[in-house]
Amino acid sequence: MKLIPWSQRSESPARIWPETTRLFDRIFEEFFNDRPLLSSFFQDRFGMAVPPVDILEKDGNLILRAELPGMSEKDIELKLEGNVLTLKGERKLEKEEDRQNFHRMESFYGTFSRSFTLPDTVDPDKISADYKNGILTVTVPQKPEAKARSIQVKAS
Numbered sequence: 001m002k003l004i005p006w007s008q009r010s011e012s013p014a015r016i017w018p019e020t021t022r023l024f025d026r027i028f029e030e031f032f033n034d035r036p037l038l039s040s041f042f043q044d045r046f047g048m049a050v051p052p053v054d055i056l057e058k059d060g061n062l063i064l065r066a067e068l069p070g071m072s073e074k075d076i077e078l079k080l081e082g083n084v085l086t087l088k089g090e091r092k093l094e095k096e097e098d099r100q101n102f103h104r105m106e107s108f109y110g111t112f113s114r115s116f117t118l119p120d121t122v123d124p125d126k127i128s129a130d131y132k133n134g135i136l137t138v139t140v141p142q143k144p145e146a147k148a149r150s151i152q153v154k155a156s
Contacts, residue, residue: 049108051087055116062122062140066114069134070107076136078129083122085138086115 054065068076070091077088090111118124118140126141 049110049112050114051089051112053087053114053116060142062118062142064116064136064138064140066136066138067134068131068136071134073131076131078136078138080118080124080127083118083120083124084115085118085127085140086113087136087138088113 051066051068053067054063056063056065064085066087068089068091071089075089075091077086079086079088088111091109093109119142121142123141123143127138129136129138131137
């Protein structure tokens with residue numbers, strides 16, 4: 001990384017913007033040299049690529065939404081072992097020789113795995129998954145007895 005010499009003169013931001021942009025471009029080129037930038041995927045603490053997942057609760061169900069662009073449902077594996085839901089898959093490059101023709105490659109290609117521990121309140125027999133427009137939506141229903149219910153307080 002190259003440092004920019006300090007100067008005491010003040011310059012307008014519009015004038016130094018191109019130089020700042022070039023500096024950041026150089027930093028990223030040096031740091032990510034021979035490493036793919038992950039656009040729709042991100043890296044976990046071990047450096048493995050994993051898809052981003054949103055988890056929300058809606059209508060008494062847990063909903064997991066995973067972004068898996070450019071994949072087919074055949075490349076996605078969803079497995080439940082005990083109370084651990086595991087999402088595995090592989091995003092393949094159409095032709096391996098195409099990799100040599102890229103000038104810049106920011107998309108992730110390869111295998112990934114992501115696991116989620118589900119609460120004991122879920123009904124494992126009713127879990128469903130739907131894949132549409134690059135988004136995998138996993139619906140995890142909760143058992144009826146696990147849902148909060150109101151208890152009326154009576155005065156005596």
